[in-house]
Amino acid sequence: MEWIKGTNIDFMKAAKLWGTISFTAVTISVILIFFPGPKYGIDFSGGTEIQFSLEKALPIGELRAKVERAGFSSTDLVQVGEKGTTYRIKLQAEVAFTDEQIKRITDKIKKRFESPGVEYVKFSPGGEKITIKANGNLDTKEVESFISSLGLQLREREIEVAKKTKAEGEGFERCLDPVCKVGRTQDYIYEVSLAGISGAFFKKLSQKLGNNKIHIEEIEWVGPRVGKQFRNAGILSLLYAWGLILLYTALRFDIRFAPGAVLCLIHDTLITIGIFVILRREVVLSTVAALLTIIGYSINDTIVVYDRIRENLTKIKERELRLVINKSINETLSRTIITSLTTVMAIMPVLFITRGTIQDFALALTIGIVVGTYSSIYIAAPLSIVVDNIFYKKKVRK
Numbered sequence: 001m002e003w004i005k006g007t008n009i010d011f012m013k014a015a016k017l018w019g020t021i022s023f024t025a026v027t028i029s030v031i032l033i034f035f036p037g038p039k040y041g042i043d044f045s046g047g048t049e050i051q052f053s054l055e056k057a058l059p060i061g062e063l064r065a066k067v068e069r070a071g072f073s074s075t076d077l078v079q080v081g082e083k084g085t086t087y088r089i090k091l092q093a094e095v096a097f098t099d100e101q102i103k104r105i106t107d108k109i110k111k112r113f114e115s116p117g118v119e120y121v122k123f124s125p126g127g128e129k130i131t132i133k134a135n136g137n138l139d140t141k142e143v144e145s146f147i148s149s150l151g152l153q154l155r156e157r158e159i160e161v162a163k164k165t166k167a168e169g170e171g172f173e174r175c176l177d178p179v180c181k182v183g184r185t186q187d188y189i190y191e192v193s194l195a196g197i198s199g200a201f202f203k204k205l206s207q208k209l210g211n212n213k214i215h216i217e218e219i220e221w222v223g224p225r226v227g228k229q230f231r232n233a234g235i236l237s238l239l240y241a242w243g244l245i246l247l248y249t250a251l252r253f254d255i256r257f258a259p260g261a262v263l264c265l266i267h268d269t270l271i272t273i274g275i276f277v278i279l280r281r282e283v284v285l286s287t288v289a290a291l292l293t294i295i296g297y298s299i300n301d302t303i304v305v306y307d308r309i310r311e312n313l314t315k316i317k318e319r320e321l322r323l324v325i326n327k328s329i330n331e332t333l334s335r336t337i338i339t340s341l342t343t344v345m346a347i348m349p350v351l352f353i354t355r356g357t358i359q360d361f362a363l364a365l366t367i368g369i370v371v372g373t374y375s376s377i378y379i380a381a382p383l384s385i386v387v388d389n390i391f392y393k394k395k396v397r398k
Contacts, residue, residue: 001326007330012322015382022379026267029274038277041221041284044231047092048197051218057084070204076356090195097123113138121231127196128221134188140179143190153176186323234288238269241295253306254285260383261302263373272367286361288329294368301336301376308332321388325381340373
């Protein structure tokens, strides 16, 4: 069914104007990507994700208000599980220890355990863990007592560790103590679990909840180095997508269409990221997934237009490419608008009802679909004319 019939809009007449607007928008987006830069979430910048449960379930809106009053961002607070009493929250990475504090604590640990000796002491950036590599066996209870005497708050954490003796057989057992020996028996590596940011979250939120008890169930920490690896992997995935689509378009249609298709996708991706920077929305792994979805959606729209152009080139050989493109866009206009509107309408409830990363995912899709629909008409198609004029130097005459 076509809602828009018999249109004869001269899209190519305004191609230079819209091309200039797009070039300006992309330039601004590129500048914004470098300054002030995207607001990376914990997936890319590092941070702590905490899963906790409440004795009595609270509406998510009321809990968000309490989290905000406790001094934490509630943007990434979500309800999980079927009981309605379990929640997850992502907290940005914070430097728990200064360089001076790290040096002071490290020196004291090395001095206290001179025998058998300490090879190194490492601190997690989130302040959740201290890793001690010794040259021999340490008494975990003695380590626990000494760390506590330094004024550090310990916490119990359930982790898997290697079995202590050969008689117990190979495999792992669970350690529930604040200090656990990890790795192989001969490695003499000990993990000291600290309260860190999760402890501060627990303490401050408990004060706001009153009699409604909170229980920390799980803590996951992403370090800055891992976050950087995720970020690089996300960038590579976009580059691979652009490259493969360039190859596909060149083989499926004509080499003159390939540059326009890829530049169209780069245009859509950069503008979406630029808008995220302006709105200061977090860029996380789900944002990369949204960008890849946008690339797939946008190229699908572009391929429909290109397919009609190719079909009309064989039918109307006398016409110049500009007129063939205009006719093709007008013929596919109804399909383009209806498809985009239907998709956006399906995303709208997610965009306005949800919060956190799901809402950001929906926002990225909405921006990408709108920009992608526009670029299929005013970026991809006109660029094929530019490539044809520069490299082929031939026009289909009227």
